[in-house]
Amino acid sequence: MTSATSKAAIATGQSSRYLQQLCKHFAHKLAVRFDEHxxxxxxxxxxxxxxxDGTALHLDLSAPNAEDMAQLKDVVIRHLVRFAFREELEVDWQDA
Known part of the structure; x- marks a missing residue:
């Protein structure tokens, strides 16, 4: 059962590109499904x-507890920042 969730909308004109890069990167080791959107x-x-979408990459994370959520956020954002090195991304997590 999931007890921690968090969302973020990261403003970027390259959202589809970053989505695909993240998914392709992790597909070598994890269960992944994706398309352009x-x-x-x-x-x-x-x-x-x-x-x-045309203006943002929307992330919706779920984890069993706060400790795993913190680690999940770190892993996802660390990789996203690496792929988006040409621009500075602002991430504002909305925890639920």
Whole structure:
């Protein structure tokens, strides 16, 4: 049962590109499904659902507890920042 959820909308014109890069990167080791507009990555510590539109990359994370959520956020954002090195992304998590 999931007890921690968090969402973020990251403003970028490259949302589809970053969604696909993240999913392709993790597909080598994890269960991943994606297309140009939506994706899902199943980590051992939780799940990451992604949606891309013309103005933002939307992240929706779920994890069993706060400790796993903190780790999941770190893993996802660390990789996203690496792929988006040409721009500075602002991430404002909305925890539920």
């Amino acid at each position: 939506e994706g899902e990555i199943a980590f051992s510590i939780g799940d990451c659902r992604l949606k891309a």
